[in-house]
Amino acid sequence: MSAPNPQPGIMDIAPYVGGESDIDGAQKIIKLSSNESALGPSPDAANAFADLKAELHRYPDGDCRELRDAIAEVHGVDPTRVICGAGSDEIISLLCQAYAGPGDEVLYSRHGFLMYPISAQSVGATPLHAPETDLTADVDALLDAVTERTRMVFLANPNNPTGTYLPAPEVARLHAGLRDDILLVIDAAYAEYVGREDYTAGVELVETSSNVVMTRTFSKIYGLGGMRLGWGYGPPGVVDVLNRIRGPFNAGAAAQAAGVAAVRDLAFTKRVRDHNDTWLPWTRDRLRELGLSVTDSVGNFLLVCFGDHPDHGAKAAEKFLKQNAIIVRMMAGYGLPDCLRITVGTENEMRSVVDALSRFLGKNA
Numbered sequence: 001m002s003a004p005n006p007q008p009g010i011m012d013i014a015p016y017v018g019g020e021s022d023i024d025g026a027q028k029i030i031k032l033s034s035n036e037s038a039l040g041p042s043p044d045a046a047n048a049f050a051d052l053k054a055e056l057h058r059y060p061d062g063d064c065r066e067l068r069d070a071i072a073e074v075h076g077v078d079p080t081r082v083i084c085g086a087g088s089d090e091i092i093s094l095l096c097q098a099y100a101g102p103g104d105e106v107l108y109s110r111h112g113f114l115m116y117p118i119s120a121q122s123v124g125a126t127p128l129h130a131p132e133t134d135l136t137a138d139v140d141a142l143l144d145a146v147t148e149r150t151r152m153v154f155l156a157n158p159n160n161p162t163g164t165y166l167p168a169p170e171v172a173r174l175h176a177g178l179r180d181d182i183l184l185v186i187d188a189a190y191a192e193y194v195g196r197e198d199y200t201a202g203v204e205l206v207e208t209s210s211n212v213v214m215t216r217t218f219s220k221i222y223g224l225g226g227m228r229l230g231w232g233y234g235p236p237g238v239v240d241v242l243n244r245i246r247g248p249f250n251a252g253a254a255a256q257a258a259g260v261a262a263v264r265d266l267a268f269t270k271r272v273r274d275h276n277d278t279w280l281p282w283t284r285d286r287l288r289e290l291g292l293s294v295t296d297s298v299g300n301f302l303l304v305c306f307g308d309h310p311d312h313g314a315k316a317a318e319k320f321l322k323q324n325a326i327i328v329r330m331m332a333g334y335g336l337p338d339c340l341r342i343t344v345g346t347e348n349e350m351r352s353v354v355d356a357l358s359r360f361l362g363k364n365a
C-alpha cells in the first residue's frame, strides 16, 4: 500500500529534543535544562494572563498591535518593523520558509542553536556550519564558508549553548563581508542579560541595512517560555514577506497580554538581570575552582566541560546530578559531548548544583 510521502529531506531531520523536566520517582526536582528564567514571570504578566480567562473564546489581535507598541516603547524600535510569533522559533522557521529552499545553503556556526539546521532542512535547504574559535563564532570562518548558494547566515549572539558573543564591530564586519542578497539573522534571545559595553543586540544594523533581521524572545528574561512568544525586527520588505506567510493569529491572546505586561515591568526585568549578574559569575567561579572548564557566558546559563574521563566525564556527571534530582542538559547534539549546559536558577539551586558537582568530583565545596 502506498502512503503519503513527506518532502525530500524531511526524514533526515533529527527532531529537536528539549530539556528534560522529570526524573522517575523524584518529587522535587531542580530543573536547569532549558534556560528558563530563575525567577519565573513578572507578577504583572501572570495577572494579565489570569485576567484573560473569561475571553478565551475570542480570537487574538492578529496584528499584535498593543504588543508591538509596548516592545517598540521599551526597546526603542519602530513598531511597524516588528513581527510577533509563537516563540522566536517560529520567526526563525518563517525566515527559512521565505528565504531558503532546495539547492540553497544556510550557514551557522559550529555550536550554534539547533533550530537553524532543523528549520533549514525543513524547507529543503542545506545547513552548513563554520568552525568556531574558542567556542565563539568566528567571522572569518563564517565568511570563508559562504558560497554562491548561501542565502542565509544565522548568528546567535550570545550563542546558546556556548554563552559566548561577538562584539558589535565583529557583527558589523560579518555583515559587511556578506553579499546584499544574503540574509543575516541575528538571534538575540539572551540580549537582555548582556551587560557588556561592546555588545549590541542588532537594532542599529537592522535599521541601516536591507538584509539583517534580529530575533528576540519572551521565553528567557521575561520567563514566558510556556506562552510561546517571540518577535523579529527587520527591514520593512522582510517584515512584509513574513506577514504574508505567517498564520493570521500566530500569537495567542494570552501570550500577547502576558507579553505586554512583562515587557513593561521594567523593575521585574531588572531584578531578573541582577539575579543573573550575581549567580552566573558565582556559579562559574565555583565550577572553575573545581577544575572544570567553563566558558565566559553572558547568557543565563553556563557551558561546563569535563574532559573525556569515563568516570568524571559529562555523561557521568549528568547521571550523578540526576540521582540528586538535578536536571541539566547534555550537549552531544551540539557537537560538545564532553560538556553540560547548566541554567542559572535560584540561589539554592545554584548552591545545590555546585555542591553536587563537588561531591561528584570528590572535592569539598
Ligand SMILES: Cc1ncc(COP(=O)(O)O)c(C=O)c1O
Pocket: 034, 035, 086, 087, 088, 089, 090, 113, 156, 158, 159, 160, 187, 189, 216, 217, 218, 219, 225, 228, 229, 230
Ligand atoms: C539562541 C536561541 N534562539 C531561539 C530560541 C527559541 O526561543 P523561543 O522560546 O522564543 O522559541 C532559544 C531557546 O532556547 C535559543 O536559545
